[in-house]
Amino acid sequence: MSDNTPSALSPFENPVAEGINGQKKKILWYLKVMQQAGLEELANTMKITRMGAHKHLADLQKRGLVEASESRTGVGRPKMIYRLSPQSKTVFPKSYASIATYSLDFIEKNMGKDGVIKMLRERQDDLFSLYYERLKNLNFGDRVKELAKIRDEEGYIAESKKNNSKGDSGHVLLEYNCPIIHIAEKHWEACRAETELFEKLLYANIETTHRAAKGDLVCRFAIKEKKDGHL
Structure with a gap:
């Protein structure tokens, strides 16, 4: 956006x-x-x-x-x-929400929370491979912008901004729509796996300050590059 x-x-x-x-x-x-x-x-x-x-x-x-x-x-x-x-x-777009929610419920019933976490992390590993191809040759600021573009293409209505907080040189990723909100409301692990994916892709420390699944109007990620800056 x-x-x-x-x-x-x-x-x-x-x-x-x-x-x-x-x-x-x-x-x-x-x-x-x-x-x-x-x-x-x-x-x-x-x-x-x-x-x-x-x-x-x-x-x-x-x-x-x-x-x-x-x-x-x-x-x-x-x-x-x-x-x-x-x-x-x-x-608004819900991605694969209904099928995925049913699948995660089934996994949790039969394999417990550990099974849900394992499945979500495998999904994030697949996404990492896809996203990484578009981010690997970019500097930190451009990686954040490109990640926002990818998420926007996937229906998250996403944008990135420089963090204007005093003394903060980081970035902010904003997602105004959550296609997987029905999953996240039942399985908070989906939100954690998403944040871990972003941290790995951007080689950054990320604080999630707002979440749609918790009733906020936007998902907001405060992003700070790790000191050595290598992806």
């Missing part, structure tokens, strides 16, 4: 999303990332008229995917602010 605008417009999976394409899909992705927006902001971002934006929003509200509330700032008429509804999370 760039300029806080979602780049990946992956197909939605829920039947309620049938017929949602073009501008409506972009509006949903924008609200997913920005959390809320007014009518004028959405119209300007989508490069459409206010009337056009209002029509799309009305349809999304009818489907139960968007909610609106009034916001008063000073004198004059209140401003309408739009947000995603709780139901909207069901229409």
Whole structure:
């Protein structure tokens, strides 16, 4: 992603999303990332008229995917602010969630937590091989950017930023969508395996400060390069 605008417009999976394409899909992705927006902001971002934006929003509200509330700032008429509804999370990409959740439940029942951890780490080893080919010849900063690009391509709506905290020269990876959230909510080991994968790929120390599986609006990874800097 760039300029806080979602780049990946992956197909939605829920039947309620049938017929949602073009501008409506972009509006949903924008609200997913920005959390809320007014009518004028959405119209300007989508490069459409206010009337056009209002029509799309009305349809999304009818489907139960968007909610609106009034916001008063000073004198004059209140401003309408739009947000995603709780139901909207069901229409974003969920990757292999349903099959994988069932598989992990089966493994846990028959092999215990150790079996789940083993399976997740084997999966991360496979991902490491795929990701590494795109990261191996890059410097640290570019590795973080490329990892964000890969995750964005996979439906995580990801971006990377320099960490602006005082005295911190690290980076931050943000993921605004979690395709495996139903897995992570039941099997927290999936989140730990993901962080370990990033640490290995980037050769970095990573602190996970926010997690969608714990109710946060974003998964946030604070990344600091290890001192010798070698991948």
